[in-house]
Amino acid sequence: MINPRCMLSRINIFKYNKKYLNTLVPWITQNNIIQHKIISADGCHIFTHDKKIVDFTSGLMVVNLGHNNKYIMDGIHKHLDTGISYVSSQFATDQREKLSERLIDITQYDKGKVFYTLGGADANETAIFIVHEYHKNFGSKKKTILSFKKSFHGGSTIASSLLSGDSRVDNKKKTYSLNLESIMENPSMHDGGIASLLQIKQLLKNDDIAAIIIEGSSGTAGVILYPDKYLEELEDICRQNNVLIICDEVMSGWGRTGEVFAYMKHKIKPDIITSAKGLTSGYAPLGVVIVKNNIVEIYNNKPFLHGLTYFAHPLSCTIANRCLDLYLENNREIIKNADLKGIYLNKLGNKLCDSTDIVYEYRNNGLLGCIELKIKNEKILKQISDDLLKNNIYCFRRYNYIYTAPPLTISLQLLEDTIDKIQTILQKY
Numbered sequence: 001m002i003n004p005r006c007m008l009s010r011i012n013i014f015k016y017n018k019k020y021l022n023t024l025v026p027w028i029t030q031n032n033i034i035q036h037k038i039i040s041a042d043g044c045h046i047f048t049h050d051k052k053i054v055d056f057t058s059g060l061m062v063v064n065l066g067h068n069n070k071y072i073m074d075g076i077h078k079h080l081d082t083g084i085s086y087v088s089s090q091f092a093t094d095q096r097e098k099l100s101e102r103l104i105d106i107t108q109y110d111k112g113k114v115f116y117t118l119g120g121a122d123a124n125e126t127a128i129f130i131v132h133e134y135h136k137n138f139g140s141k142k143k144t145i146l147s148f149k150k151s152f153h154g155g156s157t158i159a160s161s162l163l164s165g166d167s168r169v170d171n172k173k174k175t176y177s178l179n180l181e182s183i184m185e186n187p188s189m190h191d192g193g194i195a196s197l198l199q200i201k202q203l204l205k206n207d208d209i210a211a212i213i214i215e216g217s218s219g220t221a222g223v224i225l226y227p228d229k230y231l232e233e234l235e236d237i238c239r240q241n242n243v244l245i246i247c248d249e250v251m252s253g254w255g256r257t258g259e260v261f262a263y264m265k266h267k268i269k270p271d272i273i274t275s276a277k278g279l280t281s282g283y284a285p286l287g288v289v290i291v292k293n294n295i296v297e298i299y300n301n302k303p304f305l306h307g308l309t310y311f312a313h314p315l316s317c318t319i320a321n322r323c324l325d326l327y328l329e330n331n332r333e334i335i336k337n338a339d340l341k342g343i344y345l346n347k348l349g350n351k352l353c354d355s356t357d358i359v360y361e362y363r364n365n366g367l368l369g370c371i372e373l374k375i376k377n378e379k380i381l382k383q384i385s386d387d388l389l390k391n392n393i394y395c396f397r398r399y400n401y402i403y404t405a406p407p408l409t410i411s412l413q414l415l416e417d418t419i420d421k422i423q424t425i426l427q428k429y
């Protein structure tokens with residue numbers, strides 16, 4: 001005889017954690033996908049029908065300002081009242097121009113310009129195109145763009161995938177070939193980045209190198225930190241070789257590391273900056289490519305032959321402006337606080353590392369952090385992720401890296417409680 005309680009819980013599994021058959025879900029095998037269904041969200045929490053889950057990586061490091069933010073929601077409602085659904089790129093909007101002006105002001109790219117995309121991958125793809133155009137304009141044949149091993153610069157376009165050194169794109173590398181190579185050695189804290197700089201110096205001797213792409217602060221590769229002065233020296237090497245610098249601030253931007261853009265913690269000035277995610281805090285898709293004036297001026301007398309239907313979507317621009325109001329208000333208070341919270345998180349993370357056997361290291365830059373585990377067995381790692389979720393904590397995990405990147409608005413108490421809970425779970429392994 002079937003136990004009625006068992007029956008009930010089986011029904012619930014299918015009602016709330018259905019097997020999804022019609023959606024091609026990124027990065028996973030499609031058989032037997034069972035996912036929790038999110039029905040609402042607020043602040044640092046997401047909700048299923050019976051769970052209140054701490055969103056400890058802001059989704060995929062996106063929701064920097066937290067869920068259900070009233071000020072952003074009001075902006076969305078106000079926009080809907082205008083009746084504007086869509087505006088072709090042949091027309092302007094106040095929100096688009098206001099946003100461009102603010103981005104140029106933040107980066108101090110006097111007379112620079114901003115191009116709009118839907119997210120990070122197409123922003124990087126645009127940056128690649130502009131780099132090639134720039135060199136071509138001066139009669140140079142420079143084509144190759146280098147990136148760091150293990151880096152991630154997007155997985156939805158071919159070029160961004162090939163820029164990524166993440167092993168998820170190995171398969172694509174067998175099928176497609178472009179002058180994009182993820183071969184730069186990551187810096188190590190142990191030698192202050194010297195070996196990496198030497199290798200890159202050697203690579204840049206090749207006349208074909210058009211640009212390098214770096215992250216303002218490494219994310220998916222496992223929050224690999226830049227040693228002191230590393231980026232400044234890297235910039236010098238690039239300048240000596242007429243190699244442009246694209247700085248990918250898709251994950252590291254918008255206060256995540258305690259600065260508007262993470263590169264601002266260093267004395268460097270990239271030629272092109274790409275960003276997305278926290279720009280709209282995930283309330284709508286939007287990516288940007290911010291380009292220095294000496295590069296965009298090549299288009300003063302010839303067309304910029306690149307574009308997309310959803311360029312500068314009016315709703316997304318409105319949301320981005322609302323987010324910028326919050327990021328910049330009270331002298332960037334929210335971002336400065338993220339820096340302080342990062343210092344506290346570093347203490348908590350190191351304590352967690354000392355009190356568990358399976359943690360190799362804790363690293364963070366502001367609120368972009370990563371618990372590196374010694375375990376490499378994917379089955380056990382998946383079990384750890386499931387265990388976290390069972391205990392109402394969502395942390396994005398890739399390989400043996402469990403990320404800690406909560407909304408910047410998180411309270412110190414929730415930060416501490418969540419790390420304590422993660423510690424208790426990891427102590428079981």
Ligand code: PLP
Pocket residue numbers: 060118119120121122124152153154155156215219220248249250251252276277
């Ligand atoms: N660049 C970085 C550093 C990222 O972390 C990501 C995504 O995680 C991307 C680019 C790609 O962004 P999107 O998924 O919006 O295309």
